Amino acid sequence: QVQLVESGGGLVKPGGSLRLSCAASGFTFSDHYMSWIRQAPGKGPEWLSYISGSGFSIYYADSVKGRFSISRDNAKNSLYLQMNSLRADDTAVYYCARVSCSSTSCSYFFEYWGQGTLVTVSS
Amino acid sequence: EIVMTQSPAILSVSPGERATLSCRASQSVSDNLAWYQQKPGQAPRLLIYGASARANGIPDRFSGSGSGTEFTLTISSLQSEDFAVYYCQQYKNWPPFFGQGTKLEIK
Numbered sequence: 001q002v003q004l005v006e007s008g009g010g011l012v013k014p015g016g017s018l019r020l021s022c023a024a025s026g027f028t029f030s031d032h033y034m035s036w037i038r039q040a041p042g043k044g045p046e047w048l049s050y051i052s053g054s055g056f057s058i059y060y061a062d063s064v065k066g067r068f069s070i071s072r073d074n075a076k077n078s079l080y081l082q083m084n085s086l087r088a089d090d091t092a093v094y095y096c097a098r099v100s101c102s103s104t105s106c107s108y109f110f111e112y113w114g115q116g117t118l119v120t121v122s123s
Numbered sequence: 124e125i126v127m128t129q130s131p132a133i134l135s136v137s138p139g140e141r142a143t144l145s146c147r148a149s150q151s152v153s154d155n156l157a158w159y160q161q162k163p164g165q166a167p168r169l170l171i172y173g174a175s176a177r178a179n180g181i182p183d184r185f186s187g188s189g190s191g192t193e194f195t196l197t198i199s200s201l202q203s204e205d206f207a208v209y210y211c212q213q214y215k216n217w218p219p220f221f222g223q224g225t226k227l228e229i230k
Contacts, residue, residue, distance in 0.1 A: 044210055044221045045159075045167060061218055095166055108214040109157035111178070113166035 002026040002112045004096050009117030016086050016121070022079040022096030022114055030054070030074040033099035033106050036081045038092035039116075046092075049081070050099065050108070086121045093118050125149050125213050127222035135230040138201050144225045146194040146211035155215035158187055158196045161224075162207045170209075171196065198227075 008020040020036070036048040049070040050059045058070055069082040079096050094117050097110035126149040136142045146156070154174040159167035169178040171187035174194060184199040198205055206229050211222045 044223045045212075046221070047219045059217070100172065107155070107172070108219050109169065109172050109212060110159075110167075111169055113168070116166055 002098065004098065004112060004114035006094065006096055006114045006117040009094060009119045011120045011122065012086055013123050014087055014121055017082070017084045018086065018119060020081040020083065020094055020096075020117060020119075022081075024077045024079065024096075024098075027098070029072075029077040032101050033108075034072060034079045035097045035099055035108075035110060036068075036070060036079075037095045037097055037110065037113075038090075038119075039095070040089075040092040043092075045095070048094075051079070053101075083119070086119075088121050091119060091121050124218060125152060125216050125220055127211055127213055127220050129209075129211060129222035129225045131225060132223070133226045133228060135228050136201055137230045138203060140201055140230075142198040142201055142205075142227055144196040144198075144209055144227070146189075146196070146222055148192045148194075148213055150216075151191045152213040152215040154190045155213055156187070156189070156194050157212045157214065159210045159212065160205075160207050161210065167210060201227075203229075 003025045005023045012018050030053045035050045037045050039045045051070045067085045071080045096114045098112040100107045100111045128147045130145045156174045158171040161167040175187045186197045188195050208224045208226045210224045
């Protein structure tokens, strides 16, 4: 079965950096767009970034563009999110999620989610 | 960006009754609309995509309808495990955007 397991969250000071990881299993990782989504306490989810199966196509939300960087290692079935210049309003649970893709195209809703990792930005 | 507005913010319904949740898009998203369920401490779970198609393993008491700007999630006979927060998400236009959620609570 599909499993997504995030790690790397924690407490970081404003201006600091953190790298999140997501280990995927139960499907052909390289066939799927993957995404990072976050959810601040008491709020709805917020999409952050997509990366194509090959890693060549990447998209970011304006709120994180220039500060966050998504990447993947298909040999390791892993997805990453490098977060720099962190701010208090980046405090949230961060999820990796699999985008729904067929053999020919993708629809950008999220079929499977990991359990999330908490990032707290505070001095 | 397309803004998604959900109503009501909180819905109180008795077990066994029907629940109707609404989602409105600020412009047409055709049928590019998904619904998710989230329980406390858990990740969101996909319920509905394409406005009306149930995801794998979702019971048939969950149904979605609508197109364009107005959408509805209906739960025909509420079970105890259905009390949760529900989010809609449009995926027609960039960026994908979630609504603020409807909390379905026990009356």
